[in-house]
Amino acid sequence: MENEKKKDTFPRIQASASSLRTSNPIREVVDRIDTSQMNKNKPMIPLSIGDPTVFGNLNACEEAIQAVVEVTKSCQANGYPKAVGMVEARSAVAQEFSTCHCPLTAADVILTSGCSHALQLCLEVLLEPGKNVLIPNPGFPLYKTICDYIGAEARSYALLPEKEWQIDLEHLRSLIDSSTKAILINNPSNPCGAVYPESHLKEILEIAQVAKLPIIADEIYHQIVFPGNESIPIASLSQVVPVLSVGGLAKRFLVPGWRLGWIIIHDRHNALAQVREGLERLSTLIMGANSLVQAALPNIMKNVSNSWHLSVLRSLHMQANYSYERLSHMIGLEPVMPQGSMYIMVGIQVTKFVDIESDIDFSQKLLNEESVFVLPGQCFGAKNYFRIVFCAPMDKLAEAYNRMSEFCTRHVRTVQ
Ligand SMILES: *Cc1c(COP(=O)(O)O)cnc(C)c1O
Numbered sequence: 001m002e003n004e005k006k007k008d009t010f011p012r013i014q015a016s017a018s019s020l021r022t023s024n025p026i027r028e029v030v031d032r033i034d035t036s037q038m039n040k041n042k043p044m045i046p047l048s049i050g051d052p053t054v055f056g057n058l059n060a061c062e063e064a065i066q067a068v069v070e071v072t073k074s075c076q077a078n079g080y081p082k083a084v085g086m087v088e089a090r091s092a093v094a095q096e097f098s099t100c101h102c103p104l105t106a107a108d109v110i111l112t113s114g115c116s117h118a119l120q121l122c123l124e125v126l127l128e129p130g131k132n133v134l135i136p137n138p139g140f141p142l143y144k145t146i147c148d149y150i151g152a153e154a155r156s157y158a159l160l161p162e163k164e165w166q167i168d169l170e171h172l173r174s175l176i177d178s179s180t181k182a183i184l185i186n187n188p189s190n191p192c193g194a195v196y197p198e199s200h201l202k203e204i205l206e207i208a209q210v211a212k213l214p215i216i217a218d219e220i221y222h223q224i225v226f227p228g229n230e231s232i233p234i235a236s237l238s239q240v241v242p243v244l245s246v247g248g249l250a251k252r253f254l255v256p257g258w259r260l261g262w263i264i265i266h267d268r269h270n271a272l273a274q275v276r277e278g279l280e281r282l283s284t285l286i287m288g289a290n291s292l293v294q295a296a297l298p299n300i301m302k303n304v305s306n307s308w309h310l311s312v313l314r315s316l317h318m319q320a321n322y323s324y325e326r327l328s329h330m331i332g333l334e335p336v337m338p339q340g341s342m343y344i345m346v347g348i349q350v351t352k353f354v355d356i357e358s359d360i361d362f363s364q365k366l367l368n369e370e371s372v373f374v375l376p377g378q379c380f381g382a383k384n385y386f387r388i389v390f391c392a393p394m395d396k397l398a399e400a401y402n403r404m405s406e407f408c409t410r411h412v413r414t415v416q
Pocket of ligand 1: 247248260
């Protein structure tokens, strides 16, 4: 009997160290939040997830859907595309992002499975254990997750809330050492909603040029900027500094699930020749992006009208303004008005509250009492802030802010 049992058991199989050190900070913080005590009398309003499709008010453009339907029915795009992507689709991206100073061709574009995959390829091609990349703080958590997986160091430079979340350039400069391989910037940014003006982008380029470092530019929110701000790809401002710009359809076309992203290689005097080869080699690991969306891409870019993009932008701008207006009237909260993207960061003045000790505490109690879910700033490396995704329809936002306002009033310290 004993022996038989032994025969059936199997030794525990070990997972690799690199897999086990891979962790998503959002998941880690969110998993610590207890949803069991949520107020069941109030329907949940999740302002936490960076996915514009959650509420159903922001939908993909009909022309984009039609483009995918057509290529699907044609049965012409069911096979393996080249690992770097279909040439027509790469051309469409090249055309979209070419400027007269920086002309691009299909050879400068690699299509990827979402912008996340593009980021992974860029970090993998430049980094290895012992090397580091400079990343923004507060910032999108995936940058560090990928670096942890590679075994490289993600070194955080500070963004300044009082300067509309521009980079603390002195701090950035001070972090560079002989093991630094790249500067990663995110503009327009998640979670801050910052949009950098030309002068600031030039300051960043200057630092990269002096340090002889390439820039990885996460520009997935390109053109999601509010009136008065200009969306400038950083590569368009330098003839000298090599840039890997990453983007995709997810946010601007409101289709994150379609998983189509890209890397645009802005080479300068062949500085990136070997990197280009490395990226092409890495792209063969998963053979690139979904063939149907790739095949539809030229028509998606051609047929989705500017007026559709503008109407999405008008909604987002209205939601941003409304969010800022409501939040700035709540005691104990300090929102920072975003200049673009889909997010607003809100400072929590913990000393003004009786029983709120941190951003995690704030999110937990707001969820328990009001069923409104916001992500604690610690998910992004920003203590005592929380992030709101303002994609929800206006009535949902209004309800969420009514509840949040009551919550703040209830917890605030009353001064005698
Ligand atoms: C959403 C997001 C991404 C990932 O985009 P996918 O195409 O869905 O992989 C990358 N960077 C930032 C800053 C984002 O907010």
